[in-house]
């Protein structure tokens with residue numbers, strides 16, 4: 001069933017994310033590392049094709065990883081930001097941004113500073129509330145990347161494309177493959193200000209990503225690039241990339257196991273919202 005495979009995929013991605021976090025800790029730039037071009041040699045586990053793994057063992061923290069203190073009572077966080085009413089396919093919360101759906105060149109967004117970066121000011125409060133609650137639950141997360149400007153995005157894309165070509169990939173294929181991981185400038189949800197890359201703060205606490213997957217919708221976020229939605233999103237599955245879509249959409253998307261693309265198409269069935 002879809003929800004079962006989604007759950008299994010989630011466990012796989014949690015394992016991969018821990019490996020990704022380890023890669024970060026060891027000084028490599030995850031966002032510029034080639035995904036899967038080095039067949040035959042050691043490659044970051046974060047980029048292994050998840051479909052190659054049959055049924056993964058349950059995620060367990062490494063032995064040296066201290067168990068998060070579960071005795072502390074999480075401090076109640078401030079009330080959630082009222083759900084904005086602009087939940088339409090044309091609205092800011094559900095806006096699609098991807099390689100075949102770039103932002104206009106004159107796009108601007110009001111940003112707010114958050115720990116680890118910047119985020120759309122209308123959703124920054126919910127991001128902070130989510131991170132505070134995760135920390136209180138013993139699952140501290142770190143914002144690795146929030147908003148990223150278009151020029152920086154384009155640089156990362158070109159850098160990745162060059163790496164893939166240097167590894168022997170034909171230019172056309174390298175362009176496509178690079179875009180699946182780091183889209184060109186103006187084509188990333190990080191340029192929109194509503195994409196957040198989140199990893200365990202200590203780099204290895206797999207429970208932190210499990211907490212995120214279980215609770216993100218309560219704060220208006222979804223895990224955007226899942227295995228199940230790869231065809232719709234055109235992006236490689238990423239356990240660390242979350243997208244703010246608002247509370248209503250996040251609850252429905254998560255509950256139904258659908259993609260943002262599908263949700264937008266089906267908006268009519270929810271009374272035209």
Ligand SMILES: [Zn+2]
Pocket residue numbers: 145190195196197240241242
């Ligand atoms: Zn991301």
